[in-house]
Each structure stands twice: as structure tokens, then as C-alpha cells.
Amino acid sequence: MQQHENTQTQIEVTAHDLPLHCPMPNMVSWNSHPRVFIDLSKTGEGLCPYCGTHYRLKAGEVIKGH
Structure with a gap:
């Protein structure tokens, strides 16, 4: 697994x-704030809510339910 700095916004x-x-x-x-x-x-x-990182679902991805 490639490691990334958590400095991306x-x-x-x-x-x-x-x-x-x-x-x-x-x-x-990975332990910079509570999960x-x-x-x-x-x-x-x-x-x-802790670091303000904005997460966006990639275009075309589908969230599947249970």
C-alpha cells in the first residue's frame, strides 16, 4: 500500500x-486525529470535521446499499 501525506485538502x-x-x-x-x-x-x-479534508466520490462510482 502506497503511503500518502495527509496534507491534501x-x-x-x-x-x-x-x-x-x-x-x-x-x-x-493515520493517527493524526480520531477516526x-x-x-x-x-x-x-x-x-x-477534524482536519477539513474534502472527500468526493469519483465520477461514475456507485454507492451500493446493504
Whole structure:
């Protein structure tokens, strides 16, 4: 798994990344703040309340229900 600095302010994610949480496991500082789950189901976008990272579902990705 490639490690990324968690300094990006916008991250595009795929359905494979769901359920989405911040920080993501591939971030170098994965423990930089408490894990918080981000809900993208309504708009395809969400913000982390701790670090302000904006997550957006990649165009064409489909969120599948249970």
C-alpha cells in the first residue's frame, strides 16, 4: 500500500474506499486525529470535521446499499 501525506485538502475516492473514514489507512499520519466516518451517500461529498479534508466520490462510482 502506497503511503500518502495527509496534507491534501481534497481527495477523490472510489466505492472501494467505502465506508470512508478519515484519516484513511494509507495516510502516513493515520493517527493524526480520531477516526471519523464520512457519509457520502447523499451528495457524494463530505468534509472531515477534524482536519477539513474534502472527500468526493469519483465520477461514475456507485454507492451500493446493504
